[in-house]
Amino acid sequence: xxxxxxxxxxxxxxxxxxxxxxxxxxxxxxxxxxxxxxxxxxxxxxxxxxxxxxxxxxxxxxxxxxxxxxxxxxxxxxxxxxxxxxxxxxxxxxxxxxxxxxxxxxxxxxx
Amino acid sequence: xxxxxxxxxxxxxxxxxxxxxxxxxxxxxxxxxxxxxxxxxxxxxxxxxxxxxxxxxxxxxxxxxxxxxxxxxxxxxxx
Numbered sequence: 684x685x686x687x688x689x690x691x692x693x694x695x696x697x698x699x700x701x702x703x704x705x706x707x708x709x710x711x712x713x714x715x716x717x718x719x720x721x722x723x724x725x726x727x728x729x730x731x732x733x734x735x736x737x738x739x740x741x742x743x744x745x746x747x748x749x750x751x752x753x754x755x756x757x758x759x760x761x762x763x764x765x766x767x768x769x770x771x772x773x774x775x776x777x778x779x780x781x782x783x784x785x786x787x788x789x790x791x792x793x794x
Numbered sequence: 795x796x797x798x799x800x801x802x803x804x805x806x807x808x809x810x811x812x813x814x815x816x817x818x819x820x821x822x823x824x825x826x827x828x829x830x831x832x833x834x835x836x837x838x839x840x841x842x843x844x845x846x847x848x849x850x851x852x853x854x855x856x857x858x859x860x861x862x863x864x865x866x867x868x869x870x871x872x873x
Contacts, residue, residue: 717862753842754849754857770865771841 689746697760701790702732705747705758710734717769718757724776729793730785762788797860802827802852809851810835820864828864837869844868 685691697703702725708714710722710732725732737744737756748754751765759766761784766772775781785792799817806815806829813833820826829848836844844867849856856863 748857752846752849754854765842767842767845771845774841774866 687746687749689742690750693743693747693750696733696735697763700733701762701788702730703760704732704734705737705743705756705760706734707736707738707756708734709736714738715757717755720769721757721759721772724772724781727794728782728785730790761785761790764788797855798824799827802829802860802863805853805855806831806848806851809853810847814870820862826862827860828866830866830868832868832870834870836867841867 704721706713706718706722708718713719713722735743737747747756747758751758753768755768758768759772766784772781775784799819803815803817807813810833813831816830818828820828831848835847845865848865848867852860
């Protein structure tokens with residue numbers, strides 16, 4: 684338990700799901716180009732992930748930025764660890780580091 | 795709300811005095827920038843930590859006045 688009840692909600696999401704993307708919109712209909720870019724990378728790799736729409740929840744939208752000391756959305760978490768936003772995930776996807784991370788964390792993907 | 799490229803560069807250099815900063819205005823609209831930042835402060839840090847240092851230097855402007863800043867960070871080659 685933390686002082687901030689939103690942090691507990693966020694923590695339980697990233698504890699309960701191997702891959703979580705805090706995003707604008709949902710994986711079917713991303714509402715922002717940066718959220719769409721990460722969704723596309725994960726979908727291409729056939730990674731199962733939970734998308735959490737921050738536009739539908741102002742508490743999460745503000746809380747997640749404090750939770751991770753990260754000012755922007757999207758934010759990707761793998762096995763409870765904050766991986767990064769759009770730029771970092773794109774760089775990691777292109778360099779193959781994202782696959783390595785998923786391997787290390789024991790998360791399944793297709794290619 | 796938009797920010798001038800020079801102001802972004804000034805703030806980053808204030809927070810990371812040794813930084814080599816290159817800013818591109820991606821769409822010419824004063825709202826979508828890309829920044830390359832090279833600083834010895836990044837040595838041995840993860841990308842997340844490196845970007846957090848830049849966001850700290852921007853003192854809360856990222857995600858507010860500054861809508862989109864693509865970041866590429868690295869330590870100088872000789873460190």
